Amino acid sequence: MTANQYDAIIIGGGHNGLVAASYLARAGKKVVVLERRPIVGGAAVTEEIFPGYKFTEFSYVVSLLRPEIIRDLELPKHGLKILPLPSTFTPMENGDYLAAWDDHDLTRRELYRHSPKDAEAYDEYARVMARAAKAIKPIINLIPPDPSSMSIRDLMGLLKVGQYAASLSEKELYMVAKLATQSSADLLEEWFETDALKGTKAASGIIGTYLGPRSPGTAYVLLHHYMGEIDGAFRAWGFAKNGSGGVSGSIYNASQALGVEVRVNASVQQVKVKGGRAVGVILENGDELDSKVVMSAADPKRTFLQFVEQKHLPDDFVTSIQNFRARGSSGKINIALSKLPNFTALPYTGNGANSVLHRGAVSISPSIDYIERAYDDAKYGQISKRPYIDMIFPSMIDPDMAPPGHHVMSCFVQYAPYDLEGGWTDQRRDELGEAVIATIEQYAPNIRECIVGMQVISPKDIERIAGITGGNIFHGELLLHQIFFLRPTPQWADFRTPLKGYYFGASGAHPGGGVMGAPGMLAAKEILKDGML
Amino acid sequence: MLNLNLKTTPFHERTSALCQPQNWRKWAGYFVVGSYEHVLDREYWAIRNSAALIDVSPLIKYVIKGKDAAALLHRVTTRNVHKMKVGQVAYTGWCDEEGKMIDDGTISRLEDSTFRLTAAEPNLRWLTMNAVGMDVSITEVTDDVAALSFQGPNTRKVLNKVTEKPVDELKYFRLMTNKINGVDVTISRTGYTGDLGYEIWMDKKDALKVWDALMESGSDYGITPVGILAMDMARVEAGLFMLDVDYTSASHAWIESQKSSPFELGLDWTVALDKPGYFVGRRALEKEKREGSAWKMVGLAVDWVGMEKLFGKVGLPPQIPGSAIRGSLPVMVGGVHVGYASTSTWSPLLKTYIALAHLQKPYYEIGTDVTMEITVEHHRRQAPAKVVKLPFYEPEWKKK
Numbered sequence: 001m002t003a004n005q006y007d008a009i010i011i012g013g014g015h016n017g018l019v020a021a022s023y024l025a026r027a028g029k030k031v032v033v034l035e036r037r038p039i040v041g042g043a044a045v046t047e048e049i050f051p052g053y054k055f056t057e058f059s060y061v062v063s064l065l066r067p068e069i070i071r072d073l074e075l076p077k078h079g080l081k082i083l084p085l086p087s088t089f090t091p092m093e094n095g096d097y098l099a100a101w102d103d104h105d106l107t108r109r110e111l112y113r114h115s116p117k118d119a120e121a122y123d124e125y126a127r128v129m130a131r132a133a134k135a136i137k138p139i140i141n142l143i144p145p146d147p148s149s150m151s152i153r154d155l156m157g158l159l160k161v162g163q164y165a166a167s168l169s170e171k172e173l174y175m176v177a178k179l180a181t182q183s184s185a186d187l188l189e190e191w192f193e194t195d196a197l198k199g200t201k202a203a204s205g206i207i208g209t210y211l212g213p214r215s216p217g218t219a220y221v222l223l224h225h226y227m228g229e230i231d232g233a234f235r236a237w238g239f240a241k242n243g244s245g246g247v248s249g250s251i252y253n254a255s256q257a258l259g260v261e262v263r264v265n266a267s268v269q270q271v272k273v274k275g276g277r278a279v280g281v282i283l284e285n286g287d288e289l290d291s292k293v294v295m296s297a298a299d300p301k302r303t304f305l306q307f308v309e310q311k312h313l314p315d316d317f318v319t320s321i322q323n324f325r326a327r328g329s330s331g332k333i334n335i336a337l338s339k340l341p342n343f344t345a346l347p348y349t350g351n352g353a354n355s356v357l358h359r360g361a362v363s364i365s366p367s368i369d370y371i372e373r374a375y376d377d378a379k380y381g382q383i384s385k386r387p388y389i390d391m392i393f394p395s396m397i398d399p400d401m402a403p404p405g406h407h408v409m410s411c412f413v414q415y416a417p418y419d420l421e422g423g424w425t426d427q428r429r430d431e432l433g434e435a436v437i438a439t440i441e442q443y444a445p446n447i448r449e450c451i452v453g454m455q456v457i458s459p460k461d462i463e464r465i466a467g468i469t470g471g472n473i474f475h476g477e478l479l480l481h482q483i484f485f486l487r488p489t490p491q492w493a494d495f496r497t498p499l500k501g502y503y504f505g506a507s508g509a510h511p512g513g514g515v516m517g518a519p520g521m522l523a524a525k526e527i528l529k530d531g532m533l
Numbered sequence: 534m535l536n537l538n539l540k541t542t543p544f545h546e547r548t549s550a551l552c553q554p555q556n557w558r559k560w561a562g563y564f565v566v567g568s569y570e571h572v573l574d575r576e577y578w579a580i581r582n583s584a585a586l587i588d589v590s591p592l593i594k595y596v597i598k599g600k601d602a603a604a605l606l607h608r609v610t611t612r613n614v615h616k617m618k619v620g621q622v623a624y625t626g627w628c629d630e631e632g633k634m635i636d637d638g639t640i641s642r643l644e645d646s647t648f649r650l651t652a653a654e655p656n657l658r659w660l661t662m663n664a665v666g667m668d669v670s671i672t673e674v675t676d677d678v679a680a681l682s683f684q685g686p687n688t689r690k691v692l693n694k695v696t697e698k699p700v701d702e703l704k705y706f707r708l709m710t711n712k713i714n715g716v717d718v719t720i721s722r723t724g725y726t727g728d729l730g731y732e733i734w735m736d737k738k739d740a741l742k743v744w745d746a747l748m749e750s751g752s753d754y755g756i757t758p759v760g761i762l763a764m765d766m767a768r769v770e771a772g773l774f775m776l777d778v779d780y781t782s783a784s785h786a787w788i789e790s791q792k793s794s795p796f797e798l799g800l801d802w803t804v805a806l807d808k809p810g811y812f813v814g815r816r817a818l819e820k821e822k823r824e825g826s827a828w829k830m831v832g833l834a835v836d837w838v839g840m841e842k843l844f845g846k847v848g849l850p851p852q853i854p855g856s857a858i859r860g861s862l863p864v865m866v867g868g869v870h871v872g873y874a875s876t877s878t879w880s881p882l883l884k885t886y887i888a889l890a891h892l893q894k895p896y897y898e899i900g901t902d903v904t905m906e907i908t909v910e911h912h913r914r915q916a917p918a919k920v921v922k923l924p925f926y927e928p929e930w931k932k933k
Contacts, residue, residue: 067837067884103571398582399753
């Protein structure tokens, strides 16, 4: 093979691209990964925005990274460590707080303080959700069958899903059906009375969507986030050593050990098509690379509407990709701190380095109404005046993230609509930053004096920097009509595309986003199955 | 008044104030903290990612002093002690005349004719018996010398902040005298976790001063008090075994088959058959070396997919133990017993269920497929596993 001749070209050096490349290289294939930016990692990167302070710029926690990927690619040997995030604190508007711990009894005791009824319901709720998550989980590992197809493979796949569904009890089936259609608010109100509990739980049902907790379908998203908890391997959300860049970094190291070629600053202009099949790519600098197959790990719109000339794809397919909902609704504020902000609900004494609260997540989600109001602003194209914020202090989990004694803080913010009325400008970006700081200030009055540097990332910035069209953190909302055999579009949810030799294995594919790596792994396996290499 | 309570260590005042779940463990007659928190994760990860402070004072310690101190240790243990330099530490086992392990620990050459020997169990009688006619004194100092194991990749940074002399030059398995907070300490580059780490030895009256200084300087580096349960997980990943858990002392064994030789425990590298003169067990060990060992301790990595299948049959996800299991589990090949796992644990780092296992020839070869017993909803099942090289995990900075 000549220098620019490969078995497979992977477009995009995010974690999915690197996972796919590693699996292909592991099977003995010659693979190149083309990354637009000067660094790999995609939306899972860690960058020193201010000297000494490491920011996990976009994605910031891990829960769903598939354990088989960790083992197959020997990621721990290549530096992967997933550190525990042992608690969630929700400061309340009345000055109290609600805490949830990784220890069952502690959580129960804390809930009891707020509502004995909720403390008891919590147990049962957790069991029901775990059962429902378990019921759905095997489906995640299946290649989605197309229910309208008559091919043997699809029928066998459907049969498997059907058999599986039949193995569920009637009660579980109802539960799954209900979860699929309900709003998270409705679901939670059936169970609990503590506002801060409902608010915090509901928040995980809206992450990455352009919906509010009262929008139908959000209960499923809640469940999707629950899945990390039933694995055994990951009982909860964790923070990767060196941030999310640590995840992609370890996959990158693994890919290097397997002989994958990675080219950075290699922006793809177009996929080359010959005789109705993908045969390589043309880079923006004019270089041409040839391959037997091409896989895109970019978002669906870029993958199908930008890299490939429309004439190579069926009209209805193009239409459905155009209609794929990938509305960015969240922003990210990364802050360098000279000291830890002190929360009035649970002040620390001493230097704060042993503060329990700062070791876990701090959630600004005092009630369902609070979040729904934040959504109300966004519905009409405005930044939430009082947004939902999910805060962590990475330097409290991994002390190497900031200079000794100093800290970094990561704030996931919702809502910050991609289609902001009047458009995103520097001023509007500052406005988003100010909304976040002003909100935090209500609970931690000294926040402003702690700040030594701040990076505000709008959905437009996510699009600009990480290259995700629309700036949606999952490359496309995890809505019921966009998951499983409908992701990214019906009939083409098996990582193949209407263009022969062109594959799709990114967060916009089944089973979705969340630094899971599953789309990349599954796509690579399908590529190998097709025998074109 | 008669006091039947366990003894407390010199750090008890601090450790007892921090031990949230009152999870205490008995260790050589002392109370030590099993875990400081309700869930082990943070403590485990402090060992692997930041700095774990572990009270290991109950380690049995002897000071062996005198003209013949080196000769005694040379005679009793399997290492070539005469070759050890002052400031050197050596890990060793010691055997009975049949070449079966009695105990294991470290020898530190503090001065030319002064050594410290650590042990898991009392060995004074054995040492004294072997010292007949030698110019040597053997003193147990377990109660007087407090010890902290300080383990994790950030420990060097923290020590450098707090010690009088920097520890940068301190090599793996070497020791130095130093001062912390004005207190005399000995720091050895040793540990029981397979990570970068140090053990700090001090007079018991100074214990709290050293603890406080470390906790304060370490606060910016993620220092975390860690109990022995998290250490137990880390030591399995490091392929390190424990007396009475992974092997039985030859002096306590009821039957022959309970005994193990150092070769069988994978300690070939500690048996200096080329050293001059007699040492206890020499002839038996030479014979075993010639003829090969019937058993060997190896690593087992349990296949996750296989576990998933077994649990899946009853509709459960794999149930993972939250801490290391110290119980014997049968290991089989084709339904026939070929050995047993003595400690097994979930590795939070490797995301793998791993075990230290003792297998018969030829099943101890790396790569052999075996099965290990697990319990799935009260039923005994055989989970597929593979024989792998020990240690399971060895970071590059461990010896650097």
